[in-house]
Amino acid sequence: MALTSSQLLEEVKKSIKEVTPDDVRRGLQSGDIQHVIDVRERDEVMDGYIPGAHLIPRGFLELNVEEDVSMDRSESIALYCAGGNRSALAARDLIAMGYSNVSSMIGGIKGWKDAGLKIQTGGLLTEEDMQRYSRHLILPEVGEQGQQKLLQGKVLLIGAGGLGCPTALYLAAAGIGKIGLVDADVVDKSNLQRQVLFGESDVGRPKVEVARERLLDLNPGIEIVAHHDLMTSHNAFDIMADYDIIVNGCDNFPTRYLVNDAAVLTGKPVVDGSIFRFEGQATVYDSAAGGPCYRCLYPEPPPPGEVPSCSEGGVLGVLPGTIGLVQATEVVKLVLGKGEPLVGRMLLYDALDMKFRELKLRRNAECPVCGDAPTVKELIDYDIFCGLPGHSEAAG
Template identity: 65%
Template sequence: MELDNDQIRRYSRHLILPEVGLAGQKKICSTSVLCIGAGGLGSPIAMYLAAAGIGKIGIVDFDTVDFSNLQRQIIHATADVGRPKADSAKETILGINPTCEVVIHNTRLSSENALDIIRQYDIVVDGTDNFPTRYLTNDACVLLKKPNVYGSIFRFDGQASVFAPHLGGPCYRCLYPEPPPPGMVPSCAEGGVLGVLPGIVGCIQATEILKLAIGKGTSLTGRLMLFNALDMKFRELKLRRDPKCPICGDHPTIKELIDYEVFCGIPTEPEVTSANPDEVTVQDMKRALDDPKLNIKVIDVRDPDEYEICHVDSVPQIPLGELPNRFTELDPNQQLYIHCKSGVRSMKALKFLREQGYKYVKSVKGGINAWSDEIDHSVAKY
């Protein structure tokens, strides 16, 4: 391809870099990249790739923009709340660089569609926030021999690498052969994330993509970059391909995409969901608080910082992390209702208390978010 005068002006700061030059910029403009996720990581990745001149950007995302996204997902604006993220991302990308081709895949990446979607692109960048999609992305990229530019974030910590066995490096499974047990690793919604962190990690991922596109520099293939924003420290771990890896090893056993929800231990939701006998509703919780004769004690197991944001009056707090040392404060013969933000940690608390012999424990479905939606709108959601 040839660059016109407008493109020469647009990419002039690239063109005067000897490592890029005219030939390198033509490679960038001829490269296609699939961004899996248009959230915290996908935002800076897509925006900088568009600005750099990547010719074709695919966006895989089926979610909609929420107010809580705006703290870090800079590709979306306040006016985009409620819109599909893929549509919002496309609009922003074209606003940055209208010569970029943007392809929307407004769907959930699955074993059924991953190969068909990924094979259309030269490079894949992983901006996901869940383990099933990470393993799916990894396996599809290995099978199709596509570089997988990986990144992840949590609280103040970030990771980045390039998984490309066909280029001599390891894959994601070489680093993490098995997923953690379901619920073991909190999501950003539960644990929080510093708003600028995905910008830093996403920019590193975008840098790796551009280096792959022009074929210059030393990539993160075979290296895992670790970043801690609170201490402002970077560390690096050397990675090696595992010869026993089930997908990229010497004798691979995975030769097609599998069911990644099952692999990660996530139960499949039945078509008709029945009420969980271990859960109660926020209406039940309200009745317990309004009627002392029921003799039901409600406990909040969120962290103190969350309790300070919002709480239900008269509900005492025992943070989940303190529960192993404080559960004796609770009467094992009294009915207990446990609530958290959305119902995840309260189920963990329920399981722990049951193991200690507490028989009369229920988790409040939806937690304080459901309380805000259904009982008291003045309670803030976060």
């Protein structure tokens, strides 16, 4: 028997349960309706949907309903679309799958809006984002929600050098929504051996400006803020205020202590990395999470005369790539809230032996900034000097 579409719809609507928008509102309030599913296409949903609705386009409904909504065939589900036709057909198909308590909302989202009921907008990935981040979206640990968290992430990179370059590239690619870069340097030819954001034609230009262009080319959907400045006690709080996570890739001790103290005082985690010759290390200082800070390990800087200068040590060009990407990985984990962060653990890497080791780090109750009786209560500008004896350093 041949049916026109309107005849089919008429038949289907007779065989399923239809409810009004007000029924759905009341059902959601009382708990009689456990799930609402919006079966429209993504571009239609962008303009708004019923708060709390599952968003599953009609074409994926049967495939995804068990995983995204419920395995339990007796739970009550209300379906809606733009005007009430697609959801009626969808209801018929869920019933065929054995769902026994399914309804279709008359009038769809238009009816819902006309009834003056509340809709939710925003927080959805665009079609463009769905393509760009598709390899994230198919990971259950990330998914659309995780990608949204990444896009809302605000991360400040101290230093656009050997560590900052690879970290910035991967964070931008991953879709960290706001990335700040602090660096007062210009690109030097000797940087190109390891600072992978820059090219020959960039020599002489401010690193943060080149970095901004390169990162926006990689991902135009995010915000890159260039701070062409030295971090000091005067601007540190201001610069850090807009960010949730600080990534330290700086190559001098004054900045290292400054960043540590500012982060402890404002309760922000610092994803720290350092490199020297063939060795590197990385950890996450997070005093707000009960972990140690940098001063727990090194309470005070040594006198400037006792340490080698920044450029003396040398560094294997690929080394900052390895450590910078450990830092980028930790940032992504912190933003997603997944996995075990390197809090209270120092990862040590020896490139020549190709070995990773791990040291336990403990909070020091006598730490001058995060200890039980802190003495450092404001930021201090130490004189510029490099490398700490017995501690690898030189990230530039």
